[in-house]
Amino acid sequence: MKHYFIVATIALAIHPFFAVHAQTKPEETEFYTPVPAIVTPGSTNSTAPSDAIILFNGKDLNEWVSVKDNGPAKWIVKDGAVTVDKSTGNIETKRKFTNYQLHIEWQIPSNITGEGQARGNSGLFLASTGSGDAGYELQILDSYANKTYTNGQAGSIYKQTTPLVNANRKPGEWQSYDVIWTAPVFNEDGSLKSAARVTVLFNGVLIQNNFELKGPTQYIGKASYAKAHGACPIKLQAHGDKSEPISFRNIWIREL
Template identity: 30%
Template structure:
């Protein structure tokens, strides 16, 4: 009887511990059945059912529908795409496909860019290649106006026209009660096509062409829309 009592106590204890263990926050998806989850959208952003980008020419086409958001910038409509969702710490995943020689990016909090770029075949990637954390920019600097930026650890890009996948774990900047920044924003991990291309990279401020020059606790996701054709699908996120 003594053994059984102890056993029951252990079961009760560990059962209680499991119930009290922290649970991972739920994951959410951004519906692409409409553009309702985004702020006002310029005409370069469209919904599609399928996208076809040629890997060897500028022949691109799409089928209207749902499930994919597509950027086809034509001046003067070259606006960026902003989510209504505002985030701090976040784990983000999405698929993207880019046209040949095209260029885009995803900005965490609308401020800190991970580059989307046709980097197929690049042997030594730079900060502006796909998966790079883009550099900062300061017109007031005397010598080098562009600074910081982090190249991906290796080129994990697929050919233009092929669907690719990002997973980004981002830690937002921290502030004290007076609004003074106490910790920089940080890319905890960036994974491109199942290859870890960044770990624990600090960003001291908004990167070049950010939508906002300040830093805050919360901000939207922004997909860059002014450089060339790109399509996005399967946007999922977990707020941490």
């Protein structure tokens, strides 16, 4: 018994953790506040939960404006979906966001023509930082059986990274993106404090896993955080290719 006491004393002196652990009760590592808010899930994983903002309800574009003139968005709403009107240009949300969870569904027409980047091209700009195609783009394209550069296929962060896998459905079928967006943060002098990050599920399949963006999308040259910004709208692109325009439905967002 004497030897056991000496060994235990030495062990406690060398490893104070054992002494603390011996004194800890289960209740000391349990906490009851803060209490998480109650959110009622949708009837399916694609249905908006109770705390979501509905960005497109299948009936109107009241949550959107035209990027050209900040006037009403003029894309075509019919049968619960909105279809790109290339003549009126890009549209973006009236509201601005920082961090969020976003659900959006999109459809490439079954009669799509063209190839490469000219085959149902559009883009979901996770943060729109200016007019035209300025912002951080998650590519939308028919990539079911359509060869192009891999950091430009559907599910890519355009010109920055390829998707982990190709989870495209056939043209004519509805597809979905579920996005977790963490906005970049800038210091007071405009320098970057923390980069933007994104996680994306494409048709329920993980294709971007907390990817760190190098900056807003650049068609030519490397991306960089050249200009600081705060909360931004979300933008949908009316691409200039000659293929049939794509459609969207069931768009909702949860601010995080």
